[in-house]
Structure formats: structure tokens, C-alpha cells
Amino acid sequence: MADKSVSSTGLRGQSAGSTALCTVGKTGSGLTYRGFDIEELAEKARFEEVAYLLLKGKLPNQAELDAYITKLKGLRGLPQALKAVLEQIPASAHPMDVMRTGASMLGNLETEQSFDEQQDASDRLLAVLPSIICYWYRYSHEGVRIETETDDESVGAHFLHLLRDEAPSELHARVMNVSLILYAEHEFNASTFTARVCASTLSDLHSCVTGAIGSLRGPLHGGANEAAMAMLENWTSPDEAEREILGMLERKEKIMGFGHAIYRESDPRNAIIKEWSKKLAADVGDSVLYPVSERVEAVMWREKRLFCNADFFHASAYYFMDIPTKLFTPIFVCSRVTGWCAHVFEQRSNNRIIRPSADYVGPEHSVWVPIEERD
């Protein structure tokens, strides 16, 4: 088999199209959305501003941002038929499957009839996805039918409010804001590429987003934040974590939350979410999970030169905010839907169906054998 590092396995290193939305690793370890550095966005922007930037093509002025927030606040309600579907999904379901079904059902109820409706359809998804996951979660786990129309100014605060039945602290709302900004967009990652392939057939927006949710679900992509938490929660001290990690590496197991398909030395989102995880650890008086996470980071770098990607310190940050582990990846969806939709618009604006070729490695010529004569 060809050397993975130089082969095109997984389309690595090949350009599959152009985008004006994002650069990943262009300046070494940098990340930009429409030319803005991620560090600056995470420090100065509101997630809704970033959503506007991605979806409408420019930063909003104050009046535009106010109007956009008001619009999103007005789109948080769930149609009765969607509530009825969510109520059918058992508590044992994976929340990413709930997101996938929710997005798909919305496509049945509020079908995008023409591409002229794409902006409204994407704003609706952005506003309603937190309502979908929290409605299902609270109904299936607590037996309550929640009211999903809150007055919270931000998507992040709205999510936490629905989950806990009370408005979040300023710190938690701030961390959610940063987290949603960090997860919003990442060029031609697997889920976005899924959305673009779907868009290239001139399909509807809900189909593109539903497919993208399926791709994000896997532990090699968005599912890594949940998988990292499932691993970390087993360990009660940094020394125990180090022993276990060394054993996993010895057994050639993948360590979730480490490595990246594009970045080679670091993921710029890690330093940002790690800092917030540290603040949250201090806030809750943690003396285990954060030191364990830091030790895992150090051991992985020392042993393998592998660095934390965006998902690793998201695990502890969300845990410190008391968010159930199985809701970690759905939060990623609530953010990345902005990137997905922006890519769908971009694909539609200059479309050619995405249809690569394959290197055939099967038999040259097969001889037909009648069924009764086959082994």
C-alpha cells in the first residue's frame, strides 16, 4: 500500500474547489474566516456576528446585528409536528441522530422551495437547532415539554437556558459564545464537503445539512469531543492518565481529540478553548480533570508530536459547565450549521456537480457463472 503521508488517500493535499470563506493552516497554524483571524473573532465578536459574516458576506453594523438577533430570537419555536416526531425518539438514541432527524423533519415541514429562500432557511436552522436538541433531551430524559422560545440574546445562552431551565451565568454564556465561534467554520472538512457534494446536485438546504450532521457524528470528526470526554473521565490523576495513554499508544489506539488532517504543529482553536477550560476549572474548583487533560496533552506531544485539536479541551470546558457528554457534538452542529450553509450558498453560486474519479483495483474481467453452478 502507498505511503499515507505522500499518497492522496482521503483526498489529502488535493484542492477540491475554491472558497472565500476560510483558510486553514495557510500561515502555518492559522485559521481565518473571510480574512479575520480566529483569535480576534474569539476575543471580540459575538457568535451571531460571525454567523452573519459567514452567511451574509460581511460584518454587520450595529443596526444589522440588532435586527439579525431579533430575527433569530423569533425563529426559535418548534412546529407541533416536529415536537411530535421528537417525542417519539427514545432517550437511548444518540443526540446526533436526533439532530439529523430534526433537520430532516424540518425540511419536510418548511421545505426550501427555491434557492431564493436559502438565507431564511439557514437562519431558521441556526435559530431552531438548539431548540430541537433541548426539547428532545428534556422530554425524553425528564418527561417535560419545554417552551423553546426564550428571550436570550445569544444562541449559546439560549441553549444553556433550555437545557437547565434557567438563564446561564455570564461566564457560561461567554464560554458558549467563544466555543460557537471556534466551531463555526473550517474549510473543506468532512462534514462541510458532504454538504457541498449534496449541494452540487442542486438539492435542498435541509438535505445538505442533514447529510453534514451524519458526517460530523463520527469520532474522527465532531464526535471526538464526546469521545475525548469518555476517555478522560476514567482517570482520577495525571499519573494514572499518563500510564493509560502510554498503554493506548503501545496498543496503537487512536487518542481522541489529537491530531489533524491539515494542521501539522498545532490547532489554533486549542489555545483559546484551553484558556477558557482553565478558567472554568478554577470556577468549579476542579483539581482532577484539568490537570489530567494537561498531562495527556504533554504526553502526546512528548511521545508522538501529536497536538490537541479543537475538540480536546472542549471536553473539559463543557464538562465544567455541567453539559451532558452526549450533547457535546450537537453543540458543534448548532455552530457549524453556519459554515455548512455558507458553503452551500458558495457551491450554488458557481456550481458544477462534484463527481471525482476512482482508481479501479478490481478484477480485469469477470466470467459470469449461472447461479446453480456457483460455490
Ligand SMILES: CC(=O)SCCNC(=O)CCNC(=O)[C@H](O)C(C)(C)COP(=O)(O)OP(=O)(O)OC[C@H]1O[C@@H](n2cnc3c(N)ncnc32)[C@H](O)[C@@H]1OP(=O)(O)O
Ligand atoms: C473538529 C475536528 O474534526 S478535529 C479532528 C477530531 N478527530 C479526532 O480527534 C480523532 C483522532 N484523530 C485522528 O484520528 C486523526 O488525527 C485525524 C482523523 C484527525 C486526521 O487523520 P490523518 O489526516 O489520517 O492523520 P495523519 O496523516 O496526520 O496521521 C499520521 C499518523 O499519526 C497517527 N495519528 C494521528 N492522530 C492520532 C491520534 N489521535 N492518536 C494516535 N495516533 C494518531 C495516525 O494513525 C498516523 O499513523 P499511521 O500512518 O501509522 O496510521
Ligand SMILES: O=C([O-])CC(=O)C(=O)O
Ligand atoms: O478540518 C477538519 O478536517 C476537521 C476540523 O478541524 C473541523 O471541521 O473543524
